[in-house]
Amino acid sequence: MSEPRLPLPPDAPIELLRQFRLQWEPAQQCYVLLYPEGMVQLRGGAGEIMKRVDGQASLHGIVADLQRAFPGADLRADVVDFLEVAHGKGWIRAGQHQ
């Protein structure tokens, strides 16, 4: 099943919407995205991508940083995929100001 996705501009900073908070949960051994009365577990790669969403880095920047951290794999398509789904879900948005 494919999730609705929303494209993101490649060079705009990406930020979490303010009702969301990302944190590492030792008890669950993964990053979780917390929001009013809810939680999404972000396992493996999803956590690695989301922890780079800091209100500064752009889609380009996040891809480049992940390529440095995990050299040897072509991650671009997967990262864009994930971020567009996250955008479609309303977790993240392109920053208003560059």
Place this chain on the structure above:
Amino acid sequence: MEKDGSELASISNPLWLNAEITYKCPLHCVFCYNPVDYTRYGQELATEDWLRVFREARALGAVQLGLSGGEPLTRDDLEIMVREASGLGYYVNLITSGIGLNEKRIAAFKEGGLDQIQLSFQDSTRELNDFLSSTRTFELKSKVARLIKQYDYPMVLNVVLHRLNIDHVGQILEMAEVMGAEHVELANTQYYGWAFVNREHLLPSREQLERAEEVTNTFRARVGNAMKVYFVVPDYYADRPKKCVNGWGTTFLNVASDGVALPCHEARMLPGLSFPNVRDHDLRWIWHESPAFNAYRGVGWMKQPCRSCPERFKDFGGCRCQAYLLTGDAANADPVCSLSPHHGRVTTVVEKAQLPGERVPVRPLLFRGDRNSRQLSQ
């Protein structure tokens, strides 16, 4: 007694701690899910006890904290609780009617790390809001909504839907839009507590429900991602039961004002179970070892038709409290399920709800309050 690791590993961590820090409430809502006999319960936990509960649950893995009630703002140590819980790493949710919230308190909550405020409204009109809560609170709530915005909190509105207000769903959504709400929960009443007593007044007709969903979908299509609208359908109209609290003792841990720990808001009504109190036991024992939390874990307790049902891991047989309320035995299938031999007890009520609005109810609408609670406790 020591348990080996493998057995402990089969029990998941609680993720959600709901702290019903008080049963005091300035409102008298006819659909309140608090127990009808709340006036019987003992003294509220002291501040220190609550802080210990927060620490113990956090250590077990809980990450969402609901500060709820009753009206949590009636406790003047709420600021201390918010600060401690936020420091522990909880996402802290304040679930409130807004009564008692002023600028001084919201500033302290913001500073203490409160993550979100869920504000309840009873209706989009002053008349019905005030009638349903038996108070004059509509203007006050509107003021609180402005404070929430002013302090840059996401606006999360909760409106409980039922027969008396469901036809206003369009106006309710428009009100939410004007307020700048980001999340709106249109939660159809679940029939427990006071809502169960008032069920005949509150259950909407199928036509009302379909119209409300249609209005909601049209609104969703118009506003898109600007507002998330959740529409919780009443399970009486479903033919499979809800996976109540995500499965007994899997995710949700409720601690009532007097310290009794429960796997859901309502479980205290179930006969034959002795629910442990946080004054006597630590939460690790309560969650993992106590007989009450193990009573309906998994599928071992099931009777037919659940026991051999291919969907038993999907919904765990539905809600134990609803099974008890409607069939007298908590181990029966939730009668919302069309496979339940007691399904007729739901359909009879649903059929009655299709009759036109001006029916003569058997008993008057009963407002939540101490006097009515004492009467219902007898």
